[in-house]
Amino acid sequence: MIRFTHVGLTYHRAGAAGGDAVALDDIDFDIPDGGFRWLTGPSGAGKTSLLKLMYLAARPSSGRIDLLDTDTLRLDRRGTALLRRRIGVVYQDFRLLRHLSAYDNVALPLRLARRKEVQVRADVTELLRWVGLAGRLDHRPEELSGGEQQRVAIARAVIARPSLLLADEPTGNLDDDQAERLMHLIRSLNRMGTTIIVATHNMGLVARHPAPVLELVDGRLVRHG
Numbered sequence: 269m270i271r272f273t274h275v276g277l278t279y280h281r282a283g284a285a286g287g288d289a290v291a292l293d294d295i296d297f298d299i300p301d302g303g304f305r306w307l308t309g310p311s312g313a314g315k316t317s318l319l320k321l322m323y324l325a326a327r328p329s330s331g332r333i334d335l336l337d338t339d340t341l342r343l344d345r346r347g348t349a350l351l352r353r354r355i356g357v358v359y360q361d362f363r364l365l366r367h368l369s370a371y372d373n374v375a376l377p378l379r380l381a382r383r384k385e386v387q388v389r390a391d392v393t394e395l396l397r398w399v400g401l402a403g404r405l406d407h408r409p410e411e412l413s414g415g416e417q418q419r420v421a422i423a424r425a426v427i428a429r430p431s432l433l434l435a436d437e438p439t440g441n442l443d444d445d446q447a448e449r450l451m452h453l454i455r456s457l458n459r460m461g462t463t464i465i466v467a468t469h470n471m472g473l474v475a476r477h478p479a480p481v482l483e484l485v486d487g488r489l490v491r492h493g
């Protein structure tokens with residue numbers, strides 16, 4: 269279960285003109301285990317900020333966040349690191365490791381989980397083939413197109429079968445066909461029990477894959493359902 273209770277997030281901008289920026293205000297919602305939610309809203313509405321709180325990259329300025337049945341405000345560094353391993357993230361800007369190949373980027377979560385190298389090879393090769401990158405295993409990110417990098421980022425986020433998958437505009441660089449393949453992968457993971465939240469501006473995609481919507485406007489949740 270994911271539960272946000274009266275959550276607020278204010279970015280403090282010391283000395284900046286315009287002062288503090290309230291990114292999220294009094295956010296309240298629950299998502300049951302295995303749920304799927306779209307996260308929508310205009311640019312600047314707070315979608316990335318909400319995802320940041322969920323992958324524990326920021327702490328709320330107020331309120332309480334329970335993730336995977338854990339009160340995140342009580343976590344120490346080790347507890348935070350352990351919880352993070354159960355969360356897969358597709359960042360808007362991919363954040364692939366530049367010096368590693370596509371294969372090694374995707375292998376990373378499995379190696380962190382100390383899986384046997386023979387299993388790593390089988391899983392990574394199969395998933396990269398599935399996302400259409402069988403011929404790109406040895407390429408470093410700078411040798412890949414934007415869409416190819418995005419597919420590597422997605423593969424890295426899902427390879428370890430996370431309990432929670434957070435994706436920020438995961439279809440931004442994909443064509444319609446690739447976007448549908450990605451949704452197929454995401455829905456399969458969801459059927460296997462992963463809770464999933466996908467932030468998107470792509471309302472066509474939302475219409476083709478109906479699911480409850482969390483909609484933010486100016487940092488407030490205006491729709492949940």
Ligand SMILES: Nc1ncnc2c1ncn2[C@@H]1O[C@H](COP(=O)(O)OP(=O)(O)OP(=O)(O)O)[C@@H](O)[C@H]1O
Pocket residue numbers: 279280281289290291309310311312313314315316317318
């Ligand atoms: N590090 C930061 N410091 C100060 N203000 C910030 C910071 N990050 C985001 N903001 C502000 O918080 C608000 C919400 O930003 P956020 O990135 O969460 O929006 P978004 O809905 O993800 O937008 P987009 O669809 O354009 O990615 C915006 O007004 C933004 O300017």
